Every structure is written in C-alpha cells, then in structure tokens.
Amino acid sequence: MNAEFTEALEQIEKDKGISKDILIDAVEAALISSYKRNFGSSQNVRVEINRDNGEVHVYAQKKITDDVIDDLLEIHIDDAKIVNPKYSVGDTFESEVTPKNFGRIAAQTAKQVVVQRIREAERGIVYDEFINRESEIITGEVSRVAKGNVYISLGRTEAILGPGEQIPNEVYEHGDRIKCYIVEVKKTTKGPQILLSRTHPGLVKRLFELEVPEIHDGTVEIKSISREAGSRAKIAVDSKDPNVDAVGACVGPKGARVQTIVDELKGEKIDIIKYSEDAKEFIASSLSPAKVLLCDINNDAKTAKVVVPDYQLSLAIGKEGQNARLAAKLTGWKIDIKSESQINE
Incomplete structure (x- = not known):
C-alpha cells in the first residue's frame, strides 16, 4: 500500500x-x-x-x-x-x-x-x-412482489409490506407509488429491516393529518380510530375551537378531503364521527349512519344498550356485524343493539 x-x-x-x-x-x-x-x-x-x-x-x-x-x-x-x-x-x-x-x-x-x-x-x-420515522407515513414505489411480500423502494433502501399488512384484494403492480405506515424498524445483520403497513389504523390518522390543515395545526384532534382495512373505518374527531366544525373540516369542501383519503385506500368507506365527552352521545354517533332512539349505559361494566328504529336495525348492526363492531372499538364500550319492536316485546 x-x-x-x-x-x-x-x-x-x-x-x-x-x-x-x-x-x-x-x-x-x-x-x-x-x-x-x-x-x-x-x-x-x-x-x-x-x-x-x-x-x-x-x-x-x-x-x-x-x-x-x-x-x-x-x-x-x-x-x-x-x-x-x-x-x-x-x-x-x-x-x-x-x-x-x-x-x-x-x-x-x-x-x-x-x-x-x-x-x-x-x-x-x-x-x-428510519428509526426516527416509526409511526409515520411514507411514500414508496413498488419494486417487486415475491412470496406474498410486496417490496417497496424508499430510495436508498427497500421496505417490506407483509401479507398481513396488505389491504385485502388490493393489487400491487411494479412501479405503483403508494403510501404506507412505518410499523417497525429492526436492526439485523443484513442491515435495517423496515416493516410497512396499509392496514394499520395509524395510516388513516396520518392521511387525515396530511389532508386536513386543522388536524395538522392542532385545531382539530383525532380522538380514536377503528378500522377494518379495505372495507370501512370510523374516526372520532373533536374541535378545540368552537368556531371550527371538526367533522366539516375533515370532510372538506364538497367532500374533497375525505375523498382523497378514500381514493388512496382504494374505496374504503370512512365514517367521520363527532367526539363527545358524553358517553351516550358518543355511542349514538358512533353507530352512524344509523339513527339511535335511546342509549342506556352501565358505567361500571362499560356496556351500553342501544335502541334503533326497526327499519334501521340491520344498518346499525352492519354487514356481518361490522358497523356495531367498529363502533365498539371506536368508543371502547360493549354495545348491545335492539330494535323498537324487540324492546316492546
């Protein structure tokens, strides 16, 4: 030398x-x-x-x-x-x-x-x-698909979108640019392993932060999210400014803001719920689009009995119980839904 x-x-x-x-x-x-x-x-x-x-x-x-x-x-x-x-x-x-x-x-x-x-x-x-970007959203390009894993190019490195983190029935083609949620960054002998998700509720939260300035600046707060990826999500929002409508801010002019997020999630429906400190009010809102007639709660057991019109029972429960399940996750309460006829009987 x-x-x-x-x-x-x-x-x-x-x-x-x-x-x-x-x-x-x-x-x-x-x-x-x-x-x-x-x-x-x-x-x-x-x-x-x-x-x-x-x-x-x-x-x-x-x-x-x-x-x-x-x-x-x-x-x-x-x-x-x-x-x-x-x-x-x-x-x-x-x-x-x-x-x-x-x-x-x-x-x-x-x-x-x-x-x-x-x-x-x-x-x-x-x-x-990337270790400092865990729980953040990132945009990458699909580089290849192998053994069920989708490999996303992030420039200097490649990340993995595992089978369990992919939206059901979503197709990933080489060159597609998609947004993902960084779940975890691991240090391995072969270098850092970056694990991504398209199903994590955090992805919905970060997308709203990107699209809604009022959330980004802290005026509107996301209180909770429940999600069944590829099908439906519910998001509870609250405003710190009485002059700002939290739900309206998230929906956007002519629904533009929420539609951008729906498009990114390939048509996943999103219910935007107004959060309330009043448990009865919050539970009733969480069952949207169904209308609630009566809500009776047990604070100790954290259970709620809800009554809806007969014609809205199936809407409140949802297909295969999805609407009720998402409402329960969103509020943290166990919800029992009954129709007027069932209560009268």
Missing part, C-alpha cells in the same frame, strides 16, 4: 463520514489475521500502518523473561538487553517481521475491510434515518 491508500481513506471520510483512523484500526486488526493465516505464525504480532505514506509493518511481540519456555512468545532478558539495555523483565520486545510480499496481501485485505465498513456505515445511516 502507498500514499494513495491514505488519500482514498481521507476521501471516504469526507464522503461517507467514516473516520480515517477507525478504518485504519480495522485494517490493522484484519491484517493480523491475514498474516497468521498466510504465514502460519502462532506468534503474537502487531501491525502498524503509517498514517502518512500507507506503509505496512509487521512486528513480532515477545514477553521478556528470565525463564524462556516458548521461543515464539518469549525472549530471555539477556538477549533483549543486547538490542536495548533499557529493557527489563515483563516488558514487551518487538522485532520487525514484515514479509517481502506482504504489501499485496495487505492491499487485498484493506480493500475487503474498507468495503465492509462502508457497507456497515451506510446501513447505520439508513437505520438512523
């Missing part, structure tokens, strides 16, 4: 942000293994790379003793003093043992180590970037 090697390390330090000294220390450690592997030595050795000109030197290290047991690891004090009278028992004696053709091995080893360290550093940069 030569001065060009150290210049290259300085350029890597500038471009990649990896310290030149850290790289050199890593190369020195790798060269010790290379020396022992190629020259069959069981000696203790130290490798030193000149920081200025890139020259490599290998030094055998021996412990100075007055009773030598192993010539490879120890040297007698009398022999050491011939080289330097200042040596004493217990010191470490060094002698250069750099092989003539070690430069070629050193260059090859250095290249492997530097490439590996650059790869590790780049992985670390990607991990640091």
Whole structure:
C-alpha cells in the first residue's frame, strides 16, 4: 500500500463520514489475521500502518523473561538487553517481521475491510434515518412482489409490506407509488429491516393529518380510530375551537378531503364521527349512519344498550356485524343493539 491508500481513506471520510483512523484500526486488526493465516505464525504480532505514506509493518511481540519456555512468545532478558539495555523483565520486545510480499496481501485485505465498513456505515445511516420515522407515513414505489411480500423502494433502501399488512384484494403492480405506515424498524445483520403497513389504523390518522390543515395545526384532534382495512373505518374527531366544525373540516369542501383519503385506500368507506365527552352521545354517533332512539349505559361494566328504529336495525348492526363492531372499538364500550319492536316485546 502507498500514499494513495491514505488519500482514498481521507476521501471516504469526507464522503461517507467514516473516520480515517477507525478504518485504519480495522485494517490493522484484519491484517493480523491475514498474516497468521498466510504465514502460519502462532506468534503474537502487531501491525502498524503509517498514517502518512500507507506503509505496512509487521512486528513480532515477545514477553521478556528470565525463564524462556516458548521461543515464539518469549525472549530471555539477556538477549533483549543486547538490542536495548533499557529493557527489563515483563516488558514487551518487538522485532520487525514484515514479509517481502506482504504489501499485496495487505492491499487485498484493506480493500475487503474498507468495503465492509462502508457497507456497515451506510446501513447505520439508513437505520438512523428510519428509526426516527416509526409511526409515520411514507411514500414508496413498488419494486417487486415475491412470496406474498410486496417490496417497496424508499430510495436508498427497500421496505417490506407483509401479507398481513396488505389491504385485502388490493393489487400491487411494479412501479405503483403508494403510501404506507412505518410499523417497525429492526436492526439485523443484513442491515435495517423496515416493516410497512396499509392496514394499520395509524395510516388513516396520518392521511387525515396530511389532508386536513386543522388536524395538522392542532385545531382539530383525532380522538380514536377503528378500522377494518379495505372495507370501512370510523374516526372520532373533536374541535378545540368552537368556531371550527371538526367533522366539516375533515370532510372538506364538497367532500374533497375525505375523498382523497378514500381514493388512496382504494374505496374504503370512512365514517367521520363527532367526539363527545358524553358517553351516550358518543355511542349514538358512533353507530352512524344509523339513527339511535335511546342509549342506556352501565358505567361500571362499560356496556351500553342501544335502541334503533326497526327499519334501521340491520344498518346499525352492519354487514356481518361490522358497523356495531367498529363502533365498539371506536368508543371502547360493549354495545348491545335492539330494535323498537324487540324492546316492546
């Protein structure tokens, strides 16, 4: 190796942000293994790379003793003093043992180590970037689909949209640009693993934050969300400003804001509910689009009995119980729905 090697390390330090000294220390450690592997030595050795000109030197290290047991690891004090009278028992004696053709091995080893360290550093940069973006929304491009997983390109890295995180019946084509919710960022031996979701309730929340300025600035607050991805979602909102209609803000002019979100979710229906501190009022609203006639609650058991008109019973319950199920998730109450006729009987 030569001065060009150290210049290259300085350029890597500038471009990649990896310290030149850290790289050199890593190369020195790798060269010790290379020396022992190629020259069959069981000696203790130290490798030193000149920081200025890139020259490599290998030094055998021996412990100075007055009773030598192993010539490879120890040297007698009398022999050491011939080289330097200042040596004493217990010191470490060094002698250069750099092989003539070690430069070629050193260059090859250095290249492997530097490439590996650059790869590790780049992985670390990607991990640091995305670990702080958990629970956020991100836009990526579908790069491939394999074994049920959809791989999303995020620029410098690729994320995974697993089978359980995909909206039912949604088709993903190469090149499609889609928005996803970052569920988790894991550090693995192969680099960061970014797990995405299209089914997480957080995706709906983040989409509303993007589309509704009143939510983004804190005027309107999302209190709770319940969702069955690909079919229906309910979102409860409240306004901190009495002059701002929370539901109206989310719906937008002529329904434009909520329609943008529905389009992103491929037609998933969204019920926007006005939140209320009054449990009866909130539960009644949560069963929208059905109209509630009566709501009786048990605060201790956190259960509610709701009465709806006969003709709206199926609407209140929903297909396969979906509307009632989403209302229960949204409010946190167990809801029992009855028709007027059932109550009268």
